Amino acid sequence: MSVIDDLTSALGDAVLTGDRIAERHRGDASLTGRALPLAVVRPASVAEIADALRICNAHRQAVVPQGGLTGLAGGANPYPGDVAISLERLSGIEEIDAAAGTMTVLAGTPLEVAQRAAEDAGFLLPIDL
Known part of the structure; x- marks a missing residue:
């Protein structure tokens, strides 16, 4: 199974891909990166964050955390193929x-x-x- 399949199996609708990914998830306010992530995971609990990270680790999948996306240093910018973990539901x-x-x-x-x-x-x- 792929990382997306495993994430979706564990977290369901909390996993967004393709056209379901909002433009804001391309990067933070620094505007230093505008890449579309492979997926955006929107966990609603600490347990779901742990599940997402466990699955990504098992697949050796790069992740980038995203908070309010107001940073000016580019720390929340995904590279193409990254999985963004959005904290917006927490x-x-x-x-x-x-x-x-x-x-x-x-x-x-x-x-x-x-x-x-x-x-x-x-x-x-x-x-x-």
């Missing part, structure tokens, strides 16, 4: 601990969402890209 605020002044967010949470949540809790998240 978004949200897990906890705001006011006493400790900490916030736990999922890996795919946009910075603006985290900043709004901090503000709503009476805090400032002063990160400005």
Whole structure:
């Protein structure tokens, strides 16, 4: 079986190929690369990330992680034939601990969402890209 077959078997509709891959998955805001990945995997849990990475490793398949795609260094840009692992479905605020002044967010949470949540809790998240 191919890496795409194995990924689809394990993750179903979370695996996008061909015309189902959105233009944004060609690269980050640096615009230093515009390659179409072989597939985009959109896991909804840490277990699904682990499954995708295990399958890609077994096939010796290159992967590139993609978060908010706002980076300016090209780190989220796939090469032709890479599998992109998008964290967009892993978004949200897990906890705001006011006493400790900490916030736990999922890996795919946009910075603006985290900043709004901090503000709503009476805090400032002063990160400005």
